[in-house]
Structure formats: structure tokens, C-alpha cells
Amino acid sequence: MTADPQPSTLLSEARALLPGIVAVRREIHRAPEVGIHLPRTQATILRELADLDLAVSVGAGLSSVVAVLQGARPGRTMLLRADMDALPQQEDTGLAFASQEAGVMHACGHDTHTAMLIGAARLLTARRDRLAGRVVFMFQPGEEVGGGAERMIGEGLLAPADGPPVDGAFALHIATRHEAGTVHLRPGPQFAAADTLRITVRGRAGHAAAPHKALDPVPVACEIVQALQTMVTRTLGVFEPVVVTVTSLTAGRAYNIIPETAELFGTYRTLSEPSRQAVREGITRVAHGVAAAHGATADVDLVDGYPPLHNDPDFAALVRGAASTVLGPTNVRELPHPTMGGEDFSYVLQRVPGTMAYLGACPAGRTPGAVPDNHSNHVVYEEDALAVGTAVHCAVTEAFLCESAP
Numbered sequence: 001m002t003a004d005p006q007p008s009t010l011l012s013e014a015r016a017l018l019p020g021i022v023a024v025r026r027e028i029h030r031a032p033e034v035g036i037h038l039p040r041t042q043a044t045i046l047r048e049l050a051d052l053d054l055a056v057s058v059g060a061g062l063s064s065v066v067a068v069l070q071g072a073r074p075g076r077t078m079l080l081r082a083d084m085d086a087l088p089q090q091e092d093t094g095l096a097f098a099s100q101e102a103g104v105m106h107a108c109g110h111d112t113h114t115a116m117l118i119g120a121a122r123l124l125t126a127r128r129d130r131l132a133g134r135v136v137f138m139f140q141p142g143e144e145v146g147g148g149a150e151r152m153i154g155e156g157l158l159a160p161a162d163g164p165p166v167d168g169a170f171a172l173h174i175a176t177r178h179e180a181g182t183v184h185l186r187p188g189p190q191f192a193a194a195d196t197l198r199i200t201v202r203g204r205a206g207h208a209a210a211p212h213k214a215l216d217p218v219p220v221a222c223e224i225v226q227a228l229q230t231m232v233t234r235t236l237g238v239f240e241p242v243v244v245t246v247t248s249l250t251a252g253r254a255y256n257i258i259p260e261t262a263e264l265f266g267t268y269r270t271l272s273e274p275s276r277q278a279v280r281e282g283i284t285r286v287a288h289g290v291a292a293a294h295g296a297t298a299d300v301d302l303v304d305g306y307p308p309l310h311n312d313p314d315f316a317a318l319v320r321g322a323a324s325t326v327l328g329p330t331n332v333r334e335l336p337h338p339t340m341g342g343e344d345f346s347y348v349l350q351r352v353p354g355t356m357a358y359l360g361a362c363p364a365g366r367t368p369g370a371v372p373d374n375h376s377n378h379v380v381y382e383e384d385a386l387a388v389g390t391a392v393h394c395a396v397t398e399a400f401l402c403e404s405a406p
Contacts (some may be wrong), residue, residue, distance in 0.1 A: 010398075013327050014391035017119050021390060022383050024048055025115035026097040032086030032104045032111070036062040036142035036151065041084045041114070045139050048118045052125045054137070058153035064152050065139035068163070069124055069402065069406065075133025076167040078160075078397050081345060082117035083110045083143035092354070093183065108374045109174035109381055111288050112361070114139060116386050120393035127394070133401040136166060142344075147306070149344040158351055168315060169354030170173045170396045171345050172389050177369045178360030180382040183323045183392060186335040187316040187356035191309035192243070192269035193276050194342025198301040199224060199287045203294075205260040214258040218251050220294045221262035225249065236275055243269040244279065251300050269340040271308050309346035315400075319355045322399035326391045330350045359392070361385040 031040050042063040049056055054067040063084075091098050091105035099105045106112075121137050138157060142148025146261070159165040178184050201221045206214025223358065225246045236242045246266035251258030266281065270276040274355040284300045291298035323332045345356050362368040372378040 003222065005396045010391040010394050011387065013123055013126075014119065014387040014394070017122060017390065018384070018387045019158040019359070021115045021386050024118055025111050025383065025386065028111040028335075029106050030097050030100050032101055032106045034086055034088055034100050034104055034144070036085075036146040036148055038063040038084050038141045041141070041315065042139075045084075045114065045118065049121060052121060054121065059152065061155065062146075062148055062151050063141045064148065064155075066152075066157060067121060067139075068139040069121065069128065069131070069135040069137070071131025071135070072129045072134050073132040075401050076134060077130070077134045077164050078137040078400050079138055079169040080117055080120060080350070080393050081138040081140060081149075081171040081348065082113035083140045083148070084109055084114050085141050085144050085148070085199075087144055087375065089375070089377055092093070093380050093401065095312070095338055095380065107376060107379055108144065109379075110143065112174050112381055112386055112389070113172065115394065116389040119386070119390035120196070120397075122393050123390060124397060127398070128277075131401050135397055135401075147347070148346055149347040150225055153347055153351070158348070166352050168400050169348050169352045170315075170319065170393070171356045172359045172392065173343070173356060174359045174361045174381055174385070174389070176362045176371050176373045176379060176381060178358055178362060179368050180360050180362050180385045181327065181363065181388045182333060182360040183327065183357050183388075184332045184333050184335050184360065185311060185316055185319060185355060186338070187311050187313035189271040189308055189310050189338045190335070190356060191338065192241070192271050192340040192345060193308045194305035195268050195276070196303045196305060196375055197244075197264070197266050197283055198303075199264040199283075199298040200283065201262045201264070201291055202297045202299070203260060203262075208256045208258055208260045211258060215294070215296055216258045217260070217262035217296055218300040220291055220296050221249055221251065221264055222359065224264060224287055224290045224298070227286045228283060231286050232279070235278055236284045240275050241271055241338065242275055242279055244283070260368055269342070271338055276308075305342045306342040307346045307350060309343050309356060311347055311355040312349070315353045318356045318399055319357055319396050322395040323392050326395045329389065357387045357392075359385060
């Protein structure tokens, strides 16, 4: 990280809170939970917020926490989000605070997101007199699976019955592919729609020694996999990013039996609704057509996942400016292209202008992009970057609420 000759007050204040932020992060990391019901993680958050002057509530159908900070003067409402859930993955980092739950790990940094947002709540509460409006702290389970953001919206997160609606939203996502303490974002599309495909090819079972008397679904399934890749290159323009990946092909259990069915499972990723629809139609057309060419049939099941995440251009510009005041302009960088990963903060940004940015956390002495990253069983984050993330949360909030000050 390039040195800032005049560190902002926010950054120095966040660094003073860093030991507590790291302690909470490590506590959550040791006891990861998966899904939408995270009672231990929720209890940790409630304990950490208990001494702050916040209006705190919990979700009815999931282990969410919403805390509201009322500023010194009237103004707009700003939402800050952290996801809380872990992945069903065995940890192999060797860290002293590694997961104590077999087969469960915070491999996507949600423990750091939660700890940073707790730090931001503490810091913004101490700076309440600067705020015109309200801050909503959104602690969300079920990002990896379960669509926790959409569930929280359904429970009134963005338009509560007892308060004004949310006007702007911001979130950070940690990543080791970037230099520690840097912030990376772009206006427009940043994350893809994350949809799933399941294709069942139906043939006719028979003896493996007499394939001509059966209708083997396995080569048909293999041909569909290949044809899907051609479909993408011949249906979508070269400047429209699309990914179709078949991750599983299962068929049969015996070496001498041609199975009746073969099943393909995978994902397709798109950045716009028109390309999303074109891929849906293409997958269905290819599966049915290839199967029919061999006398087989195909059942196609396409399940919508999280929608594309688009950063509001004006809000992204506000984030860039606010983060630059904390880190210096050289440490706030524009992403050259979107990522094809999915992110359910997209449900919030469908309804409210806002932005998600990446926080760099490559371990000290290592090369960004050459170390394990999110969803790796070996991923390790630079914890000093958590002070930067906490300060950026606060800087963006103060900048947004200052715009609405009377």
C-alpha cells in the first residue's frame, strides 16, 4: 500500500480499534456457521453492539441483525452491509485460530466483513455528531446459499414500517488478489447473475456389450456439453461476457450396464438480462436438439440464482472520492472488468442506488494474484486491512449523509 503522507483521522481512529476488530474476526472464524440460521454468529454480533446507542433488531425467519444509528440531524438513510455465513469446506490454513468445525470454513472472508462492520458501527457511533440522517447496519446470513439479502428485504429492511426508507447502500468484499489496504471498484456491472442448469438426458438402458440394442445417454450428454460452448460463441457477441460451465456429469453405477439416464449439472453466468435470456433459450434449444438427433430426450431445468450486481455510477464516484480521502487516490483503483462471480447484495442494489467494492487483503510479503483467494481452503487475509475497510465504510457513510445535510 502506498503511504499516505497525511493519514486521515478516520483511518487512525479505525487503527486504534483494530485489536478489537481482529479479536471478533478470529472468534467468528473459529466457529463458522453455514446458511441462514447462524445463532452463534448472531449472538457474537449482538454482544458486540450491546454497549452502543443503536436500535437493534433480529430477523424473524433468519439469523439476521439490523442495527440503526440515528445521527445528530435529519437527513437520508445509508445502509452498510456485511454477510455472516461460511462455506461447507474443510480449512487447511494452519492458522492458530482456524475453524474448529469439521468441514466448515470462512473461506470467503465473511468473518472479516462482519468484524469490519462492527468496527464501523463503533466508530460511527463515536462520530454521531457529524451525521445528518441514519445509518442502517445490515448483518446478513445466507449469502453463499439461501438468498439472505432478499429475505431481509422481505422483512422490511429497505422500507421499515417504523422509519424512513433506505436511500443508499454500500458493501465491501475482501480479496487477496489485490494489494492489502487498496480499494477496487467500477461503475456499472461488477458481478454476474449466478444461475444453475440441470439437464437429464433420457435414453434406454441395456447391456454394455450390445450398445446398438440400447440408447446410450452418455455420449449424448457429452455432445451436449460440447455444443453448449459452441452455442455461447455463436449466440452472444464477443463483447458480451458469458460463462456456461458444466461441473458434473453423472450416469450409471455398473461397468457393464448402459444407464437409462445421464445428468448434467452446472452454472451459467451473465451480466445483463438480455444475455441471461439468450443463454436460457440457447441451453434449452441445444439440449433438446442434440438429444433429438440421437433419438433421446432431454429434460432441462434452469434455476435463477442471484441477479447481476450493478454499481450506480454516481454512487461509485462518491465511494471513489470518499475512499481517496482515507487512503490517497493511488490506493483507490478502477477494476478493468467485472467478475463472473455472483453476489446477493445485488438484490439491494436493484432497489437502492449503491456500490460494492473490493478491499485488497493480500498477506504481507506475498504477491497479489499469486496466493490462494476466496473459496480456497488455504486462503489467508492480511488482518491489518480490516482497519482500512472499517475506515472506508465510515468515510462513504459520512460523505453520503453530508450530501443530504440541511
